[in-house]
Every structure is written in structure tokens, then in C-alpha cells.
Amino acid sequence: MRCDLKVSFAGPMVSLQDAGRPGLMRFGVPQSGPMDRRSLAIANTALGNLPQATGIEISLGGLQLECVAGAVSFAVAGGGFQVRLADRSLGPWTVATITEGQRLTIRPGKWGSWAMLAFAGDLQGQSWLGSRATHSQSGLGGGLLQTGAVVTIANGDTRAAREGDLTPFDRPAPKAALRVVMGPQDRFFDAAPQDSFLGSPFTLTEAYDRMGVRLSGAKLPVNAALDMASEPILRGSVQVAGDGVATVLLADHQTTGGYPKIATLIAPDLDTLVQRRSGDTVTFVAISPEQAIRAARLAHDHLTAYLDDLAKPRASLAERLMQSNLISGVTSGE
Amino acid sequence: MTAYPTFRPVADRAVLVEFGTEIAAEIHGQVLRLDRLLTQSPPLGMAEAVPAYANLLVTFDPLVTDHTTMIAALHDRLDGPDLPANPPRHHDLGVCYDPDLGSDLVTVAEQTGLSVDAVVNAHIAAEYSVYLYGFAPGYAYLAGTPPSLQLPRKPAAIRDIPAGRVIIAGPQCIVTTLKMPTGWWILGACPTRILRDDPARPFLFDVGDTVRFHRISRAAYDADGAR
Numbered sequence: 253m254r255c256d257l258k259v260s261f262a263g264p265m266v267s268l269q270d271a272g273r274p275g276l277m278r279f280g281v282p283q284s285g286p287m288d289r290r291s292l293a294i295a296n297t298a299l300g301n302l303p304q305a306t307g308i309e310i311s312l313g314g315l316q317l318e319c320v321a322g323a324v325s326f327a328v329a330g331g332g333f334q335v336r337l338a339d340r341s342l343g344p345w346t347v348a349t350i351t352e353g354q355r356l357t358i359r360p361g362k363w364g365s366w367a368m369l370a371f372a373g374d375l376q377g378q379s380w381l382g383s384r385a386t387h388s389q390s391g392l393g394g395g396l397l398q399t400g401a402v403v404t405i406a407n408g409d410t411r412a413a414r415e416g417d418l419t420p421f422d423r424p425a426p427k428a429a430l431r432v433v434m435g436p437q438d439r440f441f442d443a444a445p446q447d448s449f450l451g452s453p454f455t456l457t458e459a460y461d462r463m464g465v466r467l468s469g470a471k472l473p474v475n476a477a478l479d480m481a482s483e484p485i486l487r488g489s490v491q492v493a494g495d496g497v498a499t500v501l502l503a504d505h506q507t508t509g510g511y512p513k514i515a516t517l518i519a520p521d522l523d524t525l526v527q528r529r530s531g532d533t534v535t536f537v538a539i540s541p542e543q544a545i546r547a548a549r550l551a552h553d554h555l556t557a558y559l560d561d562l563a564k565p566r567a568s569l570a571e572r573l574m575q576s577n578l579i580s581g582v583t584s585g586e
Numbered sequence: 587m588t589a590y591p592t593f594r595p596v597a598d599r600a601v602l603v604e605f606g607t608e609i610a611a612e613i614h615g616q617v618l619r620l621d622r623l624l625t626q627s628p629p630l631g632m633a634e635a636v637p638a639y640a641n642l643l644v645t646f647d648p649l650v651t652d653h654t655t656m657i658a659a660l661h662d663r664l665d666g667p668d669l670p671a672n673p674p675r676h677h678d679l680g681v682c683y684d685p686d687l688g689s690d691l692v693t694v695a696e697q698t699g700l701s702v703d704a705v706v707n708a709h710i711a712a713e714y715s716v717y718l719y720g721f722a723p724g725y726a727y728l729a730g731t732p733p734s735l736q737l738p739r740k741p742a743a744i745r746d747i748p749a750g751r752v753i754i755a756g757p758q759c760i761v762t763t764l765k766m767p768t769g770w771w772i773l774g775a776c777p778t779r780i781l782r783d784d785p786a787r788p789f790l791f792d793v794g795d796t797v798r799f800h801r802i803s804r805a806a807y808d809a810d811g812a813r
Contacts, residue, residue, distance in 0.1 A: 277636040277643075279789045280719035280726075381788055390723060390764045436594040436602045481609050482720050482727070484636040484643035486600050508638055508720025516597035519648075541653045544598035548648035 255322030255373065255408035259401045260355070263313010265461060267386035268377045268394025269368075271304035276381060277484060277507045284385040284393065287366045287462060287503050287526040290421065290555060291330025295370035297559045298327040298347050298418055299411060306377060306384045306394065307370040308403070312529070314359040315369070317403065323351040324408035325372040329418065331364015331527055343417030349410045363426075364527045365460075373408035388462040388504045413565040421558050429537035430521045432490065433544050437480075437512035441492070445472040449490075449514055453533045454498065460530050462504040464491075467534075471496035474512055482508040488517035490536075502526060518544045520551035591616070593660065595653040596643070599633075603660060604641040609729060609757060613640045614717055618794055620660070622669045629659035637793050638718045639727075674715075675795045679761070679778050681710075681752050682807035687775035688752070694771050697737055706801060708732050709752075709773055714759055714797040719789070724763035724781030726791045731759050743769040750775050752799070777802075777810035 269292060272285025286292040286309050293303035308315065310333070327347045328335050335342040336357045342348055344367075350356050358367055377384040377394030384394035397403070438446060454469035473496045485491070489501045491511045500517065501509075515536065517525065528534060539547065594602040603620060606613040617637050624635045624644065631651030636643040646656050683706045685691055695702045714730035731754045739755040745767045747753070753760050753770035760770065763781040776799075780790045791797070802810070 275634045281723045433597050436596050481639040483638045483641050486596055506721050518598040541595035545648050545652045548598040
């Protein structure tokens with residue numbers, strides 16, 4: 253069934269995202285994709301979709317959709333946003349079904365900067381270089397959602413067996429340090445700024461968008477006259493400009509730059525960083541490349557286990573629980 | 587002194603291979619050589635290779651490989667036989683140097699002590715080579731701007747420079763592909779799109795290609811799909 257959703261309100265930086273377009277940095281194209289990649293995988297898996305199917309990334313600006321035709325199940329995950337369907341409050345991570353005449357409102361809640369909204373169907377949008385992910389500076393890809401537009405879900409499905417609130421994936425303790433591997437240009441910084449980078453808190457400033465987030469905190473002076481030839485940038489690079497101010501480069505980062513990178517965040521902790529808000533404080537801890545590999549593998553296992561559980565339809569989960577209760581009932585009698 | 591190449595682990599998923607620090611043809615040649623070897627024979631788990639002026643970033647899947655294994659594979663490729671380079675493709679691009687399009691032409695003439703025509707002639711006399719893409723989709727950094735035209739970038743970037751502008755700074759030249767800010771000097775406008783709508787070949791240049799510019803009239807520029 254086709255389902256049409258009218259955008260009755262979209263804040264800035266609400267965009268279509270999917271897995272993005274990896275492998276094109278050599279042409280100046282960053283991967284893009286969701287700021288919080290974990291949450292798109294969670295929202296899609298909760299519906300029984302492929303993890304990186306196209307969804308809508310919702311910023312702190314919020315989003316309101318009105319179903320003008322058809323019906324479709326949807327999932328929300330990421331951050332602690334307020335989700336209202338018709339006049340009902342749902343949990344911040346949830347699966348439900350919107351039907352003709354109903355409104356879905358997603359607004360910022362207690363925490364988090366980005367929520368992902370996925371649908372049981374094929375969210376239509378412009379593809380660029382094989383992906384509907386929006387590259388925010390150019391608007392290429394699926395694009396930013398504008399108030400008044402209509403979002404179409406082709407082959408929309410209703411999946412009652414999947415409805416209900418989700419148990420959120422572990423939210424890292426707000427004070428947990430974000431893990432970095434120092435470099436690749438840490439040699440441009442003396443011991444003192446390296447110590448300040450690791451030993452002091454940094455605050456996310458208002459200069460926060462899909463390209464990066466500027467931090468405020470200790471100044472990190474560069475120890476050499478800066479005349480670096482531009483070199484490739486990885487998402488998560490902590491780049492320090494001539495004024496000693498650090499910026500963490502994010503989903504739509506420029507692919508090369510001439511400022512030194514004091515450190516680079518490991519991928520799993522990027523999903524954590526982006527859910528912090530302007531004004532929130534973070535700290536960094538250095539780990540070795542070997543520890544970084546182990547951390548990436550552990551994070552993958554952890555998420556995979558969560559997604560495997562989420563992939564099972566609720567009804568069969570209930571059946572399995574009943575079955576296990578019966579078995580434990582028998583065993584406890586012995 | 588650093589002995590090159592160096593291999594720097596980056597985060598949980600990349601190695602930066604450095605062949606030097608300068609913008610120089612010999613160093614860039616080593617970057618392109620490794621890029622060729624990796625295209626021909628990508629190490630297990632490699633995701634992508636990103637060539638720049640003096641270094642190459644190799645990203646990988648940390649579930650499949652790790653920095654140590656990747657660095658060993660990179661050594662292996664570098665120590666192995668060279669691959670013949672594909673002959674670089676050559677591109678001849680028309681540029682309209684009318685002052686309303688080349689909004690910095692007069693200033694560049696003043697700052698270099700040349701006449702406007704001499705600036706244009708110096709720009710079209712040079713051969714350029716595609717060193718890397720960077721900054722934004724399709725922004726190809728061409729090296730080859732002659733010494734007589736080399737100026738440091740402006741102190742502050744100017745916003746909303748349209749796509750298709752031919753801009754220079756230092757030894758570099760770019761044909762812009764998107765409306766973006768730039769602190770480079772705008773010499774003219776090129777009707778040829780570097781970022782194309784053709785899915786089979788979305789980017790006009792490959793790194794290593796050569797480029798020359800020739801002057802076209804305003805009428806030819808307008809006829810050729812002015813933006």
C-alpha cells in the first residue's frame with residue numbers, strides 16, 4: 253500500500269539518510285549517512301527492515317507528519333525524543349502504525365540530538381551516487397525535508413506484531429570519556445596541549461551541524477608554523493585550527509584539510525558524541541590502536557546481539573517467553 | 587629526520603601512509619604508485635584508499651583486519667613490482683574570462699603586476715595535473731598554476747561562489763562544482779561540469795589526469811550551458 257505523509261512541520265537539518273556512499277572520498281565525497289548510525293539500524297531492525305534502509309533523521313528542530321493517504325508502521329530510535337501519535341504519547345524508542353488522518357509529532361525530549369524515523373516500506377527520495385543519504389551542504393541525495401512537502405512510502409506495510417515500545421540500547425553514562433587514538437598529527441602539539449586535550453573537559457558549542465561540532469575548552473596551540481599540504485580526513489578527526497580551537501568532524505565532513513588532527517575518535521563513540529547537545533561537556537581518553545580494534549569488535553558484537561533480539565517479531569517473542577516459562581515451571585518443580 | 591614512508595594508525599579503522607610533506611611531483615608520484623598497487627590488489631578488509639598530495643589514507647573494516655596486518659600488507663605492496671601507470675587522460679576545458687564571471691581578474695592583475703590579458707595568457711599557457719579531490723564533492727585540486735600567478739589565499743572566504751568558477755591559490759587551481767565559500771581568486775567560469783549527472787562516470791577527472799584551459803567567448807560560454 254502506498255502511504256503519503258504530509259510534512260506539516262520540519263525543523264532545520266531534518267533529512268533523508270541511509271547507509272551513505274562509502275568509497276568515494278577520493279572524489280571529495282564523504283560517506284554521509286546518519287549522524288547516529290546505530291539508531292538507524294535499530295529503527296529499521298525493529299520493523300524487520302534491512303538495517304540501513306532509508307529513514308528520516310530528525311534534528312532538535314523536530315518533525316510533524318500528517319498521514320494523508322494509506323497507513324504504515326514506523327519506528328523511532330535514537331536520543332530521548334518526545335513521540336506523539338494522534339493524541340497518544342509513545343515511548344522515545346517505539347514501533348507504531350500511523351493511519352490516514354493521524355498526526356505524528358517528534359520533538360526533542362530529555363536528551364539526544366538526533367532521532368531516526370524508519371518505515372515498514374520504501375521511503376521515496378532522490379538517489380545520488382547510489383544512495384539517498386543527504387549531503388547537507390549541497391542538498392544532493394534524498395534532501396532536507398521542507399514544511400509542506402509530501403513524503404511517500406511505497407509498498408507500505410502495517411506490522412502489528414512489531415508494535416510497542418523498545419528497550420533502548422545501553423545509553424553510555426553521560427560522563428564516560430570518549431575514546432580516541434592520538435594522531436595522526438599529534439606531533440604538532442607539545443606535551444602540555446596533549447595533556448589538556450586528554451585531561452580537561454570540552455563543551456560542545458552551538459557551531460554543531462552534520463559537518464562537525466566545534467568544541468570550547470583548553471586552547472590547543474600548534475607547535476609549528478602551519479603549512480601542511482591538505483590531507484585526507486576521517487570522520488571523527490579532532491582537527492585543531494590555527495586559533496587552537498578543536499572541531500570534531502562528522503558525517504558530512506570535508507574529505508581533506510590542512511589543519512593538524514590531534515586525535516581521532518573511534519567509530520562506536522562517534523554515535524555517542526553526536527547525541528550530546530550544544531552546552532554538554534565531554535572528555536577524551538586515549539587508547540592504543542590495538543585497544544581501538546578490540547573496542548570496535550566488542551561494540552559490533554554488543555550491537556549485533558541487541559539487533560538480533562530486536563529482529564524477532566514480538567508475537568513470537570511472547571510465545572518463546574511462554575514456552576520458556578513452561579519449561580522453567582517444570583524444572584523448578586524438580 | 588623522518589624516514590619515509592611512514593605508517594600512522596588512525597582511530598579504529600585506517601592507516602595514513604606518508605611519503606613526505608611537500609606538494610611535489612616526485613612525492614605525489616609515490617602516492618599514485620601505491621594507489622595503483624592497492625587498486626590492483628586491495629589487501630583483505632581494505633575499504634578505500636584516498637590519495638592526497640603527499641600521503642594516502644587507507645581505511646579498513648576493523649572486524650576483518652587491524653592496523654598491524656594492514657601496515658604489513660602495505661609494505662608488501664610497496665616492496666612488490668611496480669605496475670604500469672595508465673596513460674593519464676587529458677582534458678581541454680574552455681573558460682570565459684569576462685570580468686563579471688572572473689570577478690578577481692582585475693585584482694589578480696594588480697597584485698601580480700601583470701595586465702589582465704597577461705594573467706589570462708599565463709593561466710592558459712600552463713599544463714595542470716589533477717593531484718587530488720578534496721573539500722567538497724568533485725573539487726579537484728589541480729597543480730600547475732604558474733609562479734607568476736601564485737598568490738596566497740584571501741584573508742577571509744567569500745560566501746556563495748557559484749558552481750563552475752575557475753579559482754586559484756598558490757600553485758593550485760580548482761573548477762568549482764557546488765555553490766560554496768572560497769578564499770581563492772576567481773579568474774573565470776568554465777561551462778564543463780566536473781560533477782556530472784552521468785552515473786557511469788560521475789566525476790570528469792581521475793587523479794593523475796592532465797588539464798589545459800583555453801579561452802572561450804561569452805557567447806560560447808552561454809551557449810554551452812552557462813550556470
